[in-house]
Amino acid sequence: MIDPDIFSDEQREFLAQLVDDMKGPTSVGSVLRVLEAVIYELKPDFDLDRSAIHDEQTSKDLAVCMAALQYLKVQQAAEG
Numbered sequence: 001m002i003d004p005d006i007f008s009d010e011q012r013e014f015l016a017q018l019v020d021d022m023k024g025p026t027s028v029g030s031v032l033r034v035l036e037a038v039i040y041e042l043k044p045d046f047d048l049d050r051s052a053i054h055d056e057q058t059s060k061d062l063a064v065c066m067a068a069l070q071y072l073k074v075q076q077a078a079e080g
Helices: 009-023 028-042 056-079
Strands: none
Touching: 009 028, 009 056, 028 056
C-alpha cells in the first residue's frame, strides 16, 4: 500500500492535481485503472517487488498515481 504521508511536497502537489481532475469531466480515473491493469499484467507481484522500476522520478510518479487510484476506489465504494 502507498502511504501518502511520506510524499514529498512535489508528490503531494501531483496527487492534489490528480484528485482535482477526478472531480471534472475527465478520464483520469479510467486512465489510472488502465495503468493499474497494465502494471499487474506485466508484473503480477508488483506490490511485493517494485525493483523493476529503476528511475527514481518514475517510481515517485507511479506511487502518486497508485495513491490517487486508491482514493478513487474508496470514493466510489463509499458512494455505492
